[in-house]
Amino acid sequence: MERYTHITIEERCEIARLQSEGTSIRKIAAALDRSPSSISREIKRNSNTKGQFQPSYADQRSLARRWTGSKLERNSDLREAVLDRLTKGWSPEEIAGRFTKDAGQCVISHETIYRFIYAQIARTNDFSWRHYLPQAKSKRGRIRRGGGSSVSLIAHRKPLKERPKEANDRQSPGHWEADYMLFSTYGQSVLALYERRSRLLFASRQESREAKSTANTMKSILAPLPPAWRQTVTFDNGTEFARHYDLHDIDIQTYFCDPRSPWQKGGVENAIGRLRRKLPRKTKLDSLSDEHFENLLKAYNNTPRKCLDYQTPAEIFCKEVLHFKCEFTSRPAPG
Numbered sequence: 001m002e003r004y005t006h007i008t009i010e011e012r013c014e015i016a017r018l019q020s021e022g023t024s025i026r027k028i029a030a031a032l033d034r035s036p037s038s039i040s041r042e043i044k045r046n047s048n049t050k051g052q053f054q055p056s057y058a059d060q061r062s063l064a065r066r067w068t069g070s071k072l073e074r075n076s077d078l079r080e081a082v083l084d085r086l087t088k089g090w091s092p093e094e095i096a097g098r099f100t101k102d103a104g105q106c107v108i109s110h111e112t113i114y115r116f117i118y119a120q121i122a123r124t125n126d127f128s129w130r131h132y133l134p135q136a137k138s139k140r141g142r143i144r145r146g147g148g149s150s151v152s153l154i155a156h157r158k159p160l161k162e163r164p165k166e167a168n169d170r171q172s173p174g175h176w177e178a179d180y181m182l183f184s185t186y187g188q189s190v191l192a193l194y195e196r197r198s199r200l201l202f203a204s205r206q207e208s209r210e211a212k213s214t215a216n217t218m219k220s221i222l223a224p225l226p227p228a229w230r231q232t233v234t235f236d237n238g239t240e241f242a243r244h245y246d247l248h249d250i251d252i253q254t255y256f257c258d259p260r261s262p263w264q265k266g267g268v269e270n271a272i273g274r275l276r277r278k279l280p281r282k283t284k285l286d287s288l289s290d291e292h293f294e295n296l297l298k299a300y301n302n303t304p305r306k307c308l309d310y311q312t313p314a315e316i317f318c319k320e321v322l323h324f325k326c327e328f329t330s331r332p333a334p335g
Contacts, residue, residue, distance in 0.1 A: 006062065007034070007042055012055035015039065019053055061122055071108055072116045082113055086132040089277045097306075135273060151237050151259055156245045160234065160264055163255040167232055173197040173320065174231035177268035178218065180209060180240060181275065188285040191217055192275075194268035195229075198316035199308065201271045201300055205285055205293065211239060215246035223250045229321055234265050274300060 011032055018028045029036040046058035072079040085095045092110035099107035120129045130136045167175035181190040193202040202221050222230045232253045235241040244254040257264040278296050304310040
């Protein structure tokens with residue numbers, strides 16, 4: 001009697017292909033030289049929640065069931081320490097890096113932490129585990145969204161490839177990214193402006209995402225800055241930025257990402273992701289006091305960044321622009 005072998009990813013691809021063609025389970029089994037019961041069990045156990053058999057998802061499910069534990073499973077003290085910091089909003093990379101710094105050697109890798117969390121979801125089907133992670137995703141990878149692009153609705157639009165090259169290396173100041181942070185309650189949003197050199201974030205609660213109002217808010221934030229610190233702004237293709245050309249009045253050039261490519265303005269996307277830890281989508285913005293909102297922005301701008309040699313965005317901005325000590329809220333301090 002031949003020893004049983006696990007179904008491979010190649011066989012799962014063939015199962016998915018034959019199943020999409022309407023092939024019966026018995027014929028699929030014959031094609032793969034497997035028993036019909038094995039194929040039936042594979043499809044039943046490893047299909048997704050919609051009943052669809054997808055090879056990569058099936059492979060992940062199968063591996064999760066065979067998972068015999070990790071360092072976090074075996075070491076309860078380490079597990080509690082990791083989960084405690086995840087609860088406080090630390091990312092797996094930050095936890096792994098800090099543990100290594102404190103111990104003088106690698107204690108655990110961020111991949112081990114990710115695999116532990118996703119294995120718990122796969123094994124237990126308990127999706128609450130995802131809330132330990134900064135973006136609370138139930139599986140890794142980008143979320144694809146359908147829909148068309150509003151590129152044709154934006155007048156005087158310049159693509160990102162025309163943006164000056166000095167904006168790309170983050171060494172030159174004055175290059176900004178803008179986006180909206182949206183919430184569950186209709187009409188509530190925050191306009192975020194992110195400076196690529198210092199990583200500073202300005203933000204303003206908006207009553208409307210109407211294009212003229214958006215442009216006026218950005219002008220009021222950026223106009224007081226020295227010319228060297230207001231050179232370009234990069235947007236996605238939302239129609240709320242259709243009046244981008246109003247910024248040309250204060251000598252700011254405007255550029256747009258390629259359709260469905262928000263990663264091209266990854267700085268502001270990352271900043272919004274950090275704010276989400278304290279301002280989840282279900283937040284009622286009108287219930288937040290101005291002081292609370294400004295304190296959240298101060299916390300963001302006064303958190304050290306590894307990419308800034310552990311200086312804070314506020315320190316970089318104060319040193320290079322204002323040349324005196326100050327605190328940052330949603331607007332620059334008056335000159």
